[in-house]
Amino acid sequence: MSAAREAILSRLRAVARETRAGAAAVEARLADRKPNLVPARARQPRRETIDGFRRMAIEASAVVRRIRHTDDIPDAVMAILRSENRPARLAMAPDAMLEALGWNRAMVEIRSGRAEAHDEVGLSVAFAGIAETGTLMMASGPTSPATLGFLPESHIVVLSADDVRGAYEDGWALLRARGGLPRTVNFITGPSRSADIEQKLQMGAHGPRNLHILLIDPDAAEPPGDR
Amino acid sequence: MVAVTSPAFEANARAALVDAKLQKALGHIKDGFVQRRTAAAARLPEFDALRDLAKEIKDHTLDHLDLYLAHFERRVTESGGVVHWCRDAAEARETVLTICHAAGAKSVTKGKSMVGEEIALNDFLEKNGIEPVETDLGEYIIQLRREPPSHIIAPAIHVNKEQVAEAFRAAHTELPADRPLEEPAALLAEARAMLRRKFLAADIGITGANFLIAETGSTVIVTNEGNGDLTQMLPRVHVVLASIEKVVPTLEDVSTILRLLARSATGQEFSVYTTFSTGPRRPADLDGPEQFHVILLDNGRSAMLGTPFQEMLRCIRCGACLNHCPVYGAVGGHAYGWVYPGPMGAVLTPWLVGLDQAKHLPNASTFCGKCESVCPMRIPLPGLMRRLRERAHLERLDAPVARGALAAWSFVARRPRLYCAVAAIAARTLASLGGRAGCLRRLPLARGWMQGRDMPAPEGRTFMAQWRERAR
Numbered sequence: 258m259s260a261a262r263e264a265i266l267s268r269l270r271a272v273a274r275e276t277r278a279g280a281a282a283v284e285a286r287l288a289d290r291k292p293n294l295v296p297a298r299a300r301q302p303r304r305e306t307i308d309g310f311r312r313m314a315i316e317a318s319a320v321v322r323r324i325r326h327t328d329d330i331p332d333a334v335m336a337i338l339r340s341e342n343r344p345a346r347l348a349m350a351p352d353a354m355l356e357a358l359g360w361n362r363a364m365v366e367i368r369s370g371r372a373e374a375h376d377e378v379g380l381s382v383a384f385a386g387i388a389e390t391g392t393l394m395m396a397s398g399p400t401s402p403a404t405l406g407f408l409p410e411s412h413i414v415v416l417s418a419d420d421v422r423g424a425y426e427d428g429w430a431l432l433r434a435r436g437g438l439p440r441t442v443n444f445i446t447g448p449s450r451s452a453d454i455e456q457k458l459q460m461g462a463h464g465p466r467n468l469h470i471l472l473i474d475p476d477a478a479e480p481p482g483d484r
Numbered sequence: 485m486v487a488v489t490s491p492a493f494e495a496n497a498r499a500a501l502v503d504a505k506l507q508k509a510l511g512h513i514k515d516g517f518v519q520r521r522t523a524a525a526a527r528l529p530e531f532d533a534l535r536d537l538a539k540e541i542k543d544h545t546l547d548h549l550d551l552y553l554a555h556f557e558r559r560v561t562e563s564g565g566v567v568h569w570c571r572d573a574a575e576a577r578e579t580v581l582t583i584c585h586a587a588g589a590k591s592v593t594k595g596k597s598m599v600g601e602e603i604a605l606n607d608f609l610e611k612n613g614i615e616p617v618e619t620d621l622g623e624y625i626i627q628l629r630r631e632p633p634s635h636i637i638a639p640a641i642h643v644n645k646e647q648v649a650e651a652f653r654a655a656h657t658e659l660p661a662d663r664p665l666e667e668p669a670a671l672l673a674e675a676r677a678m679l680r681r682k683f684l685a686a687d688i689g690i691t692g693a694n695f696l697i698a699e700t701g702s703t704v705i706v707t708n709e710g711n712g713d714l715t716q717m718l719p720r721v722h723v724v725l726a727s728i729e730k731v732v733p734t735l736e737d738v739s740t741i742l743r744l745l746a747r748s749a750t751g752q753e754f755s756v757y758t759t760f761s762t763g764p765r766r767p768a769d770l771d772g773p774e775q776f777h778v779i780l781l782d783n784g785r786s787a788m789l790g791t792p793f794q795e796m797l798r799c800i801r802c803g804a805c806l807n808h809c810p811v812y813g814a815v816g817g818h819a820y821g822w823v824y825p826g827p828m829g830a831v832l833t834p835w836l837v838g839l840d841q842a843k844h845l846p847n848a849s850t851f852c853g854k855c856e857s858v859c860p861m862r863i864p865l866p867g868l869m870r871r872l873r874e875r876a877h878l879e880r881l882d883a884p885v886a887r888g889a890l891a892a893w894s895f896v897a898r899r900p901r902l903y904c905a906v907a908a909i910a911a912r913t914l915a916s917l918g919g920r921a922g923c924l925r926r927l928p929l930a931r932g933w934m935q936g937r938d939m940p941a942p943e944g945r946t947f948m949a950q951w952r953e954r955a956r
Contacts, residue, residue: 269550272790453622464710
């Protein structure tokens with residue numbers, strides 16, 4: 258279809274416009290990663306940013322549980338499995354931090370890797386949190402399979418308060434600094450839903466019915482806990 | 485399935501107005517989308533400033549569309565994907581089929597794609613022995629009912645839950661007859677279970693694209709259900725259907741426009757899933773597709789560039805203009821007779837199927853201006869519809885009666901003395917017809933119009949006559 262390629266591109270080129278600035282302007286624009294307008298709510302001091310993330314994630318129907326330390330993750334995960342009456346089985350991202358935790362493997366069956374069709378609960382680690390809309394930024398990769406966030410009925414995500422940023426643009430800057438885009442970046446804001454039948458909102462359409470965020474937030478003023 | 489019935493708009497609209505089920509369904513729009521959009525926009529003080537910026541971003545991109553698309557293609561190729569350029573619907577369909585054959589595909593899952601509707605892909609795949617399965621709940625419902633979408637973001641908005649249950653019972657033959665399907669929750673659970681099997685069995689996943697990013701060669705989809713993600717991450721091959729105007733320069737630019745999309749569409753702060761896909765799975769990845777194809781479709785869009793209609797190419801398909809349009813709200817999407825309804829469809833459809841086919845659509849407007857006032861991309865929709873009306877007139881596509889009336893009016897309007905005389909006679913006649921009540925119940929040549937309304941009668945003397953009197 259290279260004939261089609263040439264035909265389309267030459268047609269686009271043929272449209273002469275006074276406002277056209279040319280190839281140099283395009284290259285400059287692509288190289289300039291300056292954010293356009295970032296809303297004030299995404300430019301808050303660190304503490305407000307973390308609390309803002311939590312507030313907006315809860316508004317989007319995520320359940321946010323604050324913990325002090327990564328060591329608290331296994332207990333928090335077990336509590337979620339119990340509260341949802343799930344079997345003690347977990348599909349877990351093959352992430353070094355998660356694997357080094359003190360899981361009581363007699364109590365819970367853990368499989369590291371991608372999610373499979375029968376998995377009820379997936380556990381993964383967020384690349385960042387975006388405060389302006391309570392959005393999780395997930396970066397796919399060998400230690401972070403994207404299926405964990407979509408196939409299971411419940412998705413548990415660990416997010417460090419250190420990785421919470423104000424705006425989407427802050428997330429992109431962070432990702433560029435670590436070497437560019439992975440196969441997929443998933444912005445996740447609350448659990449799956451649909452209003453396609455009579456405009457009535459139903460949770461759990463094709464993705465997870467429940468989204469749990471374990472927010473590692475040692476400096477939180479309030480005592481840790483669930484919301 | 486996407487036969488153009490736009491020429492029958494008038495008959496379609498009449499039928500829609502007396503369709504009680506449809507009228508009830510359309511009633512949901514006002515309490516839902518409209519109120520929520522207003523609240524979401526009000527909550528973000530920078531909303532209008534973002535609209536200005538979004539317009540600038542797209543205007544700049546459209547002015548340099550060849551350069552940005554070439555850059556996008558380069559980045560896709562570098563990340564291991566393939567870009568296919570297609571001039572029209574037939575080329576796009578053939579390209580999809582070639583990819584399917586190369587992959588030995590028997591079944592295809594699809595995320596919601598308006599371009600997929602535009603090129604009538606499902607019928608074509610079926611004819612070629614490949615089973616396409618729509619996975620967005622609304623799209624799945626209308627696929628089972630074999631109808632086109634009636635709304636660009638809520639494709640089954642015209643269907644009530646009883647009709648959904650009926651469609652599921654007809655298609656899901658293993659479904660026990662005594663399984664209750666009265667409530668939306670039960671219907672959703674049934675669709676989820678059925679489609680889960682389809683996701684896992686599919687050879688190829690086809691999605692649309694809300695945006696393409698030139699900087700990174702990424703494609704972006706925005707969904708609430710997560711179906712688009714399961715569609716693209718489980719099969720071996722991911723095919724993206726995108727029209728050429730979807731490209732934006734950078735991740736920063738797409739972030740700006742994303743702040744407008746969900747708020748304008750559903751009134752959400754942000755949609756649940758916004759996914760950026762760049763190439764096929766990486767060597768050490770545990771999931772994701774092995775192949776990544778992007779189909780870039782022109783299909784008439786390049787002809788809009790450099791004309792006043794270039795502004796239409798800023799459209800991000802949020803559906804706000806549909807939700808706020810009194811005409812769409814009265815007749816629904818199917819009356820418009822093709823894939824894109826409402827004000828955006830009234831401007832776009834004539835370019836994609838021909839003005840002769842779609843000549844009624846630019847008239848399907850009261851010019852109240854609401855669509856332009858809510859458009860996140862500031863597209864002057866009423867102005868563009870007016871231009872299309874003008875073009876239809878110049879191409880002699882409008883009705884003889886309308887042409888005759890217009891010619892008569894223009895003859896009179898260009899002769900001030902004659903105009904005053906005719907106006908004076910009309911004012912006197914109408915005043916006497918109005919009688920003591922001062923109210924007109926019927927008028928010659930306007931029976932249809934007067935059936936639903938009374939009109940106040942003129943007081944008997946024209947403005948010009950009164951002006952002259954007072955000036956004296």
